[in-house]
Amino acid sequence: MTNAAAAASSSSASSPPNPPPPSLSLMPPRLHALLCIYLPHPRPLVRLLHYSAAPGADGRPQQKQLPPSPSHASSELWIAKALAAATLLRPRHLPAFRRVDPSPLAAAAALRLAPCASSALGIFTALHCSPLSITPSAHSCQYIIVVLCKSGRQADALQLFDQMTTHxxxxxxxxxxxxxxxxxxxxxxxxxxVTLLSKASEFGCRIEAYAYNKLMSLLIGCGRVHDVVALFxxxxxxRVYSPDVWSFNVVIKGVCRVGYVQKALELVERMNEFGCSPDTVTHNILVDGLCRTNEVSRGHEVLRMLQRDGVCTPNVVTFTSVISGYCKAGKMEDAMAVYNDMVASGIMPNAVTYNVLINGYGKVGDMGSAVEVYQQMTRLRCPPDVVTFSSLIDGYCRCGQLDDALRIWSDMAQHRIQPNVYTFSIIIHSLCKQNRSDEAIDVLxxxxxxxxxxxxxxxxxxVIxxxxxxxxxxxxYLIQKSxxxxxxxPDKYTYTILIIGYCMKSRISEAIMFFHEMVEAGCSPDSITVNCFISCLLKAGMPNEVDHVMRLASGGASSIQEVPSPDIQLKALILEEWREVIFPLAEVLHLLPVFLVLFTVV
Structure with missing residues (x-):
């Protein structure tokens, strides 16, 4: 064996059988490992990413072409995975991808590999900005916007939407x-x-009326009725969209809620311009709006018109609205007349109808008729609810029949109906009015x-x-603590009750403590609270505390228009004491000169 052959044999024995290409050694290890996990054959992609790394015979980078891949889609997928991995793990290596010239298709596929919305947005920003500056496709923009919206990042989605349409x-x-x-x-x-829907015509989009109707309903729910009318x-x-009956019903209900019944009538008249006709819901909204604005007679006239024309048949809601309007006005005879008309028309009343009548009779003090309506309600197998019993309890309490109210309170348990917060409030308030504090505490x-x-x-x-x-x-105090x-x-009424209560017991220091707590809690004391407290302080001989209380009140209560000065308060207190002591002893006119002299001296 020659020396050359021996050297070749030694070299082949010490080196691996398949040495890695030079480009593989230049790739970051973590990225290469990630590619090996994602791709079954990463080396073609590695050569593609580093095709200019190996020098040629002339010393310049040799541009090697990747052998044809099995399919173009497979190559795009490989590039997409590499782009996603590099963006998330090694963003400093992104400039190397300029030699590959990734297509928008590969960039769009890279977005789908992101594990979350933040990563997707990061990939989108990295690929479509410098140094790669890949022009995104419309599909890529819409995909990332959808991902952001589903993740609750509507603000970022709107910003990207503006870029999609303008840039x-x-x-x-x-x-x-x-x-x-x-x-x-x-x-x-x-x-x-609102902005998006207003631009729909600019985008050449014809949005269904459902979106506009839902948006107007939400705006009305936020109290923005004026904005809804202007937008509509x-x-x-x-001619941004073609309104339907629901569109008009939404706006009519909104304007009726704020008392603009005349505007509602104008909208009803305009419905024919758009091929719409008022339906039963439209008339129900209109009748309810008229009755709520104390125009029950006009609401009743609309009801009669519906019965007479027969185009839109009134239902239980229409009749109940008119009945409620008469009940609120205290016209129970008219309310029962409409009720009888409803029954004669073959329309069965529901629980709301009976509750309205029971509440109306309770407010006028006719509990006999209220009980008759309740009995009729049970005879017709219309189950009572918590509003039914609360109305009966309130009616008995208004008439001073507290024991009967407590009996109804007990009957609620037999019907397996739990009292709500207003039922508790009615009972507790009535017990306290009759000084039955122990029973009120039990209910509390x-x-x-x-x-x-x-x-x-x-x-x-x-109770306090x-x-x-x-x-x-x-x-x-224990009630306030619990x-x-x-x-x-606690609100300002809670603190005012405690302050005056402790003052009446001559426990001024504790009253001052509650006043400080009231101001620190952000409850602005009104002029009545301040004046009563100052009067108590002056009676207790604590004029120094008066200035302090007035400073606290003026600094923390914007509702106080004017707090009397200590001198005026002192004069008022002396005059009050003189009036309590002297006026029972003599006539006012006989003591008038003395009264004026004392006032001048003070």
Whole structure:
């Protein structure tokens, strides 16, 4: 064996049988490992990524061509996986992909390999910006927008949508635009939804009326009725979309809710211009709006017109709206007349109808008729609900028949109906009015055991008030303490009751403590609270605290228009004391000169 042959044999024995190409040694190890996991044969892709790494005979980079792949789609997929891996793991190696000249198809496929929306957005930004600057396709833009919307990142989606339409010149189709609008509405981005729908005609999209109707309903729910009316009139004027009956019903309901019944009538008259006719829902909304604005007679006239024309048959909602309007006006005879007319028309009343009548009779103090309506309700097998019993309890309490109200309270358990927060409030308030504080506390404790009811301050305040009036300020404080433990924040009425209650017991220091707590809690004391507290402080001989209280009140309560000065308060207190002592002893006119002299001296 020659020396050359021996050297060749030694060299072949010490080297691996398939040495890696030079390009593989230049690839980052982590990226190469990731490619080996993703791809069954990564070496062709490696040569593609580093085709200029091996020098040629002339010393310049030798541009080697990758052997033809089995299919073009397979090559694009390999490139897409490499792009995604490099973007997420080794973004500094992205400039090497410029030699490959990735296509928009590969960039679009790379987006689908992202594990989350943030990664997808990062890949999109990296591939379509410098150094690669791959022009994205319309499909890529829409895909990343959908991913962002589904992840709750509507703001980023809208920003990318603006780039898609303004920078890249891609216009969405009706289906995609409807998806984006609906996603923004679900995220409560109502103004963005308005902007998108207003641009639908610019994009050449014809969006269904459903999207516009849903958006107007959400705006009305937020109290933006004026915006809805302006948008609706602009949209129909610009012929952005063709409104249907539901469109008009949404706007009519909104304007009726804020009392613009005349505007509602104008909209009803305009329905024929767009080939729409008012249906039963339209008339129900209109009748309810008229009755809510104390125009029950006009609402009843619309009901008679429906019965007379026969085009739209009134239903139980139409009759109940008129009955409710008469009940709120205290015209129970008219309400029963409409009820009888409804029954004669073959329309069966529902629980809402009976509840309206029971509540109306309770407010006028006719509990006999209210009980008759309740009995008729049970005879017709219409099951009562919590509103039924609450209306009966409220009616008995208004008439001073508290024991009957408590009997109805007990009957609720037999019907397996749980009282709600307003039922508790009615009972507790009525018990406190009759100074039955122990029973009121028992009902309050029962309320505290209900995990499904969030306690409210207006329920606790009557109990605290009756305890303070009875001189049981410590028990009232315990109620306030348990109130805060239940997560219910005291309001200004709670603090005012406690401050005056402790002042009446001559426990001024504790009253001052509650006043400080009231201000720190953000409850602005009104002028009545401040004046009563200052009067108590002056009676207790604590004029120095008056200035402090007035400073706190003026700094923390914007509702106080003017707080009297200590001198005026002192004069008022002296005059009050003189009036209490002297006026019972003599006539006012006989003491008028003395009264004026004292006022001048003070």
């Amino acid at each position: 890249y010149g891609y216009f969405p189709d009706a289906r995609f635009l409807s998806f984006l609008v609906n996603s923004c509405m679900c995220a409560n981005l109502l103004d963005a939804s 009139e602009r949209w129909i004027q610009d 404790n029962e309320l505290n055991l209900r995990p499904d009811i969030a306690p409210r301050a207006f329920i606790y305040n009557p 008030d009756v305890l303070c009036k009875c001189g049981k300020v410590d028990e009232a 109130m805060k433990e239940k997560g219910c924040r």
